[in-house]
Amino acid sequence: MPPKRKGPLQLVQREVDGIKKQVDSLVKDVQRQVGSTEEAFRRCQELQMSSEKTLRTLRKLTKADELAPVGNYDQRKQEEETRLQNILERLNILSLELSPPGPSTAAGYTPKEESDNDDDGKESNSDDDDDDDDSDEDEDEKQAVKPPSQSDSRNYKVLSDFQGEEEGDLSVQRGDVLRIIRKTADGWWLAQDSEGNRGVVPKTYLKIDSGVDDDDDDDDENEEESSEEEEEQDGEELTDDKQSGASHSNWSTVRKALTEIDATDVLSAMGAIPSGFRPSTLNKLLVEEGLTYRGSHHIQPELSQSQLSFKDLFLDPDTGRVRARQVRTCVSFTLWSCKMIPTPGVGVQVLSRHIRICAFDGTQVLSNIHTVRATYNPKSPKTWSFSPRMTGILPTLLDGDCFLRCNSASPDLGILFELGVTFIRNSTGERGELSCGWAFLKLTDDTRNPLPNRTYELQVNGGTPYEKDVAMEASVTRGSPAAGVFQQILQARRQPRLMVKLKSINSRTRTQLSLLPDTLLHCLSCVHLLALHRQLLADTLLMDRPTMQNADLICSPVLSTFPVLLDQLDLLDALRGAWLETEINMSRAQKRDLSFVKQEFVKVYMSSVYFFLHSPSLPGHRWADPPSEEQRARAIYATLDSLKHQQHTTGQSGCPEVFVDPMHRHNAFDITELTFDLLHVAR
Known part of the structure; x- marks a missing residue:
């Protein structure tokens, strides 16, 4: 009886099992220092290429390809993809540990290895296009073995003149075309001009050169995320050329940026970041x-x-x-x-x-x-x-x-x-x-x-x-x-x-908007609060100052702290809720009396948001931190409920007793809580 044929998914599972065994063996050899580093690095590259090829094959599989029905097909396919992603992550980390430091310092480093690195970089990028047919993949693999040339790197055009101020900077003129060797997170990119001079330039002075062919653009788009090893080698070569005269420069920072791998690049290699991110x-x-x-x-x-x-x-x-x-x-x-x-x-x-x-x-x-x-x-x-x-x-x-x-x-x-x-x-x-x-x-x-x-x-x-x-x-x-x-x-x-x-x-909203600064983008539901702050600002700066040339510190806790609310929106919501409670209890005549409205607004602000800003029970604001956001929400709502209870008890809004209530702790007093420094904050 002939052996039962295996389905495509089962064959991929066997390949993943084999790759995992080889990775485990490689990790053990590296830990025991069995063999040379160059040999371990070569094995790591081969496993990376094999894993990426298997991942591309897996992603193209469909349920219709199976010879027989497979239960939980999508789940099993996702599990295998997750295993491959984890394997690739291990290999990427191992590759960073084993990669040679550069042509000028790596013993036994040969151009053949550089070609292998480029081959690996090209291979890793080919999985960005999951929908290419097999012939396209073969074409990419053939092209991947070619050594990189200057035309293969992305070219950028200089938007404005830049004169280098420190050693390592590259002076460029508007219209120059640069080849970008390395992009770094700090915004200073390592570039090479047409004469072969290398140095760093700020990325804000550059734009993509429209003269590059579309096909090259597509290839280079992939190269930006995968050719880190090649760029690190170029970066090391550059630092060696400049080292002789580097007595004081920012090259330590540049060197660190060239040798570090960004989290985005690692996640991209793992497949955790879609193309275009x-x-x-x-x-x-x-x-x-x-x-x-x-x-x-x-x-x-x-x-x-x-x-x-x-x-x-x-x-x-x-x-x-x-x-x-x-x-x-x-x-x-x-x-x-x-x-x-x-x-x-x-x-x-x-x-x-x-x-x-x-x-x-x-x-x-x-x-x-x-x-x-x-x-x-x-x-x-x-x-x-x-x-x-x-x-x-x-x-x-x-x-x-x-x-x-x-x-x-x-x-x-x-x-x-x-x-x-x-x-x-x-x-x-x-x-x-x-x-x-x-x-x-x-x-x-x-x-x-x-x-x-x-x-x-x-x-x-x-x-x-x-x-x-x-x-x-x-x-x-x-x-x-x-x-x-x-x-x-x-x-x-x-x-x-x-x-x-x-x-x-x-x-009404259009009128309130006309009172705001000439340039501002914000939430429409907060316009009335921003307009009230603007009125208080005008009263203090245009009416209450002795002269228009007086720039002394101004005692105004509202003006000194209100802008913070635009960066901490949960506190802005707290003020909005407290002010809404107060407005509900106002008569129509009181709402039309601007001086009364301003007086009540200051009272509400001082007994709610101003208290929150200096309360030890409120954690510091941190973006997208769920535990911190929950703690802040609990502290804000608990204090607001307490203030509402006091308001109903006393019949007054904005009770100042909150500052002396032993139930509510307050940070030690600081004079900056009260002072509005016009020269410091004015634009």
């Missing part, structure tokens, strides 16, 4: 640029060119109110939903799905960066939703109703939406943030007329906002060129997209 551009601006792109900075008054008056803050002498200011662009929009967004693979836990929003003109961010968190249903993992229907006040962090005020005259002004996920890596506990794509809504048409108020379906692009034509991971397998119209329509509907609705606003 990148480290978040807007999150990097928030982290590295301090307060420049935060709402707390943009809510502050802006000084005029002479620095002796204000540019965007004036009083109406007849009414005593803030004078309304009209700007070139003032729109209201609603985030509706995101569909067909690729999901990160195994090995990472997603802590937050969100969209970061800002005004953008194609080259630079023109406003603060506002973040809206998406709601997520595990049953529909590729769909993100916003503004869910909830009882009570919708938290600002989840509210997709936003406004944008911007006075830029750029003809390309629009709204940039960057879809992102904050994740934690299961194996190491390392946190990070990835961009899942971006979309751009230009706010004017070709004739410079404002866009009409309606719902827009925006395509989600891969890469960063500075990269063009980077496709996201295909949601379905590609059809043949002769596919029917219906299949093409179906394929188009399965591409990642974002639904955004431009809408009109009522006259």
Whole structure:
């Protein structure tokens, strides 16, 4: 009786078992120092290539390929894919330990090994295209053995002149074409010019050279994520060339950046990051640029060119109110939903799905960066939703109703939406943030007329906002060129997209928006609080100061701490809830009395949010940290309930007794709690 034939999935399972045994054997040999490092490194590369080839084969399998019915087919296939991902992660870590330091220092290192490294890099990238047929894979494997050339690396064009200030910097002129050797997380990229000079240049001075062929672009797109070993070798070669004159320079930092592997690259090699994902551009601006792109900075008054008056803050002498200011662009929009967004693979836990929003003109961010968190249903993992229907006040962090005020005259002004996920890596506990794509809504048409108020379906692009034509991971397998119209329509509907609705606003909200700074993007439900803060700011700076040239410290706890709320939205929600309770108890006449409203607002602020800011029971604010967010929510709600009880007992809003109540602890007093430093905060 002939032996029973094995199905494709079972054959792959046997291959995975064999690879795992070889990896275990290699790890033991390395630990026991059996054989040379070069031999172990070669075995590691061969296992990486074998694992990636098996992974590509596994991903192409379907249930229809089996010779006989297989129970729990999808689950068994996913289990094998997870095993391969874990094997690849082990091999990647081992490869970093075994990889030679560079051509100038590695004993016994030969060009043959360099070719092997490149072959490995090319192989690892071929799994980015899961839907290619077998002939395409064979073609890629043949091309992979060719040594890298200068034309194989991605070329960038210089946007502006850059004069190197330190040793190791590369001076370039506008229009020069550079070959990027190494991209680093700190934004200083190792590049080589046409004359062979090497050095680091800031990435903000570069853009992708449009003169590169499309085919080369596709190949280079893959090379960016997989050719780290080649770049490390180039980086070491560069440092050796420059070492003779490096008495004091930043080359220690550059050397470290060249030899470290980024978490994104590791996860990409594991298959945990779909193609088109990148480290978040807007999150990097928030982290590295301090307060420049935060709402707390943009809510502050802006000084005029002479620095002796204000540019965007004036009083109406007849009414005593803030004078309304009209700007070139003032729109209201609603985030509706995101569909067909690729999901990160195994090995990472997603802590937050969100969209970061800002005004953008194609080259630079023109406003603060506002973040809206998406709601997520595990049953529909590729769909993100916003503004869910909830009882009570919708938290600002989840509210997709936003406004944008911007006075830029750029003809390309629009709204940039960057879809992102904050994740934690299961194996190491390392946190990070990835961009899942971006979309751009230009706010004017070709004739410079404002866009009409309606719902827009925006395509989600891969890469960063500075990269063009980077496709996201295909949601379905590609059809043949002769596919029917219906299949093409179906394929188009399965591409990642974002639904955004431009809408009109009522006259009251429009009036409140006109009191705000010339440039600001925030949640629409908080406009009345921002307008009240603006009125208090005008009273203090324009009426209460002895002279307009006086820059002494001002005693105003509200003005000194209110901007913090735009960066800690749970505290802004607490103020919104406390103020709503107070407004409900006001009469119509009291609501029309601006002086009474301001007085009550200060009372409510001091006995709620101001107390929270200096309470030891409130943990520090940390983005996308569930335990911290839960502790803060419990502390805020418990204190608000206590304040409501005191308000009902005494019949007064904003009871100052909370500061002396032994039930509520308070941090030690600091004079900075009360002082508003105009020169320090004004823009």
